[in-house]
Amino acid sequence: MADKKIIVVFGATGQQGGSVVDFLLEDGTFAVRGVTRSVDSDKAKALTARGVQMVAANVADAASFAKGKGVFDDAYGAFIITNFWDPSSMGKELEQGVALVDAAEACGVKALQYGSLVDVEKISGGKLDVPHFTHKAKVEQYVLEKKNFEFTAFPAAAFYFSNMLTFFPPKVDDNGVSVFTLPNTRTITGFDVSDIGGVSLAIFKNPAKYNKLFVPCAGEHFTPAEFVAKFEKHTGKKGKLNLVTFEQFAGFGFPGAEELAAMFQFFDEYTYYGLEAKRELGVRAYAGMKDLDQWFEKAKGSF
Numbered sequence: 001m002a003d004k005k006i007i008v009v010f011g012a013t014g015q016q017g018g019s020v021v022d023f024l025l026e027d028g029t030f031a032v033r034g035v036t037r038s039v040d041s042d043k044a045k046a047l048t049a050r051g052v053q054m055v056a057a058n059v060a061d062a063a064s065f066a067k068g069k070g071v072f073d074d075a076y077g078a079f080i081i082t083n084f085w086d087p088s089s090m091g092k093e094l095e096q097g098v099a100l101v102d103a104a105e106a107c108g109v110k111a112l113q114y115g116s117l118v119d120v121e122k123i124s125g126g127k128l129d130v131p132h133f134t135h136k137a138k139v140e141q142y143v144l145e146k147k148n149f150e151f152t153a154f155p156a157a158a159f160y161f162s163n164m165l166t167f168f169p170p171k172v173d174d175n176g177v178s179v180f181t182l183p184n185t186r187t188i189t190g191f192d193v194s195d196i197g198g199v200s201l202a203i204f205k206n207p208a209k210y211n212k213l214f215v216p217c218a219g220e221h222f223t224p225a226e227f228v229a230k231f232e233k234h235t236g237k238k239g240k241l242n243l244v245t246f247e248q249f250a251g252f253g254f255p256g257a258e259e260l261a262a263m264f265q266f267f268d269e270y271t272y273y274g275l276e277a278k279r280e281l282g283v284r285a286y287a288g289m290k291d292l293d294q295w296f297e298k299a300k301g302s303f
Contacts, residue, residue, distance in 0.1 A: 004031040005076035007204060008109070010059065010100070011083070012036050012052065013043035015193045016115060016157060020079045023197030025050060029205060035071060060088040062099040072107035077204050080104065081115035082139075084132030085256070091131065097139030105147055111207045112147075113200055116140040116154035116214060118274045120266050128262045144212060151207035155199050155282070158191040158218040158272060161295045164227065165302055167260075170239065177238045178231065178303065182224045183264035184243040189272035189279070191219035192295045198286030210285070216273050217282040220291040227292070234296035235303050 007024055011017030012034025024032045034052045036044050044054045057064040057071045059082055065071040072078060080100050082093045097114065104112055119137035120130040140154050164170075170178035199217050203210045222230075228239040246268075250261035266272075273279055283289050290298075 006031045006033050006074060008033045008035060008072055008075045008078040010035045010079065011081050012047060013041065016081050016196050017079065019194045019197035020200045021047060021052060023201040027201055033075060059096045059100060065103050067103065067106045072104045072109055075109055077111035078104050078109050079113045079200055093135040094138050098142055101139065101143055101147060105149065110149060111151040111204060112149045113153050113155055113203060114140060114143060116156050123270055123274045124266060128266050130259055130263045130266055132259065151211050153203045153210040154214045155196060156214055156216050157193060157196055158189045158216065160193045161190045161292060162193060162299065177240050179240045179242050180228055181242040181244060183246050183249040183261055185264040185268040187221055187223060187267055187271055189218045189221050190292065191217055192290040195286060195289045198288055199282050202285040213281065214277060215281045215285060216277050216279045218279055219289045222292055230292055230296055234300045
């Protein structure tokens with residue numbers, strides 16, 4: 001790695017981090033140091049075999065990525081994400097994000113990318129509570145107001161198209177119809193998470209252009225009805241949309257139901273990124289961003 005600048009990628013075995021690793025390796029400009037909880041997992045070993053230097057750290061344990069632990073040390077850049085839905089991070093993204101940023105600065109990282117989202121609390125005037133958006137935004141503000149990296153950027157992942165396979169999968173009824181139950185929002189902004197690496201790579205290769213910018217990573221805006229129509233078009237299966245109110249969805253009782261209901265209400269009233277974000281930035285950074293039709297062609301066999 002001595003002849004190439006090192007980029008540290010958190011969540012290297014996950015979806016966002018894994019995409020960043022893929023794009024960095026294919027491009028070849030930078031050496032890649034991947035961070036995961038266990039370097040002995042099959043996914044971590046597979047990345048090692050591809051030339052990634054894998055190191056162990058846990059975002060919930062600041063000592064594991066402190067200066068001298070070989071995580072941020074000697075690195076030029078870092079792609080940092082936190083995952084609200086991980087039990088060890090739920091409700092703790094703000095403190096974990098701050099600790100990660102502090103460690104990166106202490107180790108001399110010059111180009112920082114932090115996976116941000118918008119401040120729902122601020123935009124909605126305190127009406128809506130969506131911590132997995134707002135806490136990321138507060139870390140971004142901490143970086144801009146308190147830190148002195150040479151370059152910073154904030155790639156902001158849209159709603160994963162694949163959430164319709166994981167968080168909101170259809171249920172097949174007795175007639176063989178795939179029923180999608182969703183809150184009654186007018187709009188969703190989505191993307192193929194495997195494309196975020198294209199945006200991250202563009203930022204690392206031209207950090208001055210994106211310095212201090214919030215960079216939406218979005219492939220398409222769509223309604224729930226449009227999603228079901230495209231589902232039918234690409235899979236050949238019959239689909240049905242079961243729209244419920246935000247209050248009904250919040251009452252479903254599963255962990256995070258209330259937060260997700262508030263998130264969809266935010267989409268409905270303010271759109272995914274609020275009304276002021278420059279949504280074109282991500283597509284300009286990576287022109288290969290897939291739209292919903294292109295994603296369905298790739299994923300239709302999973303439904």
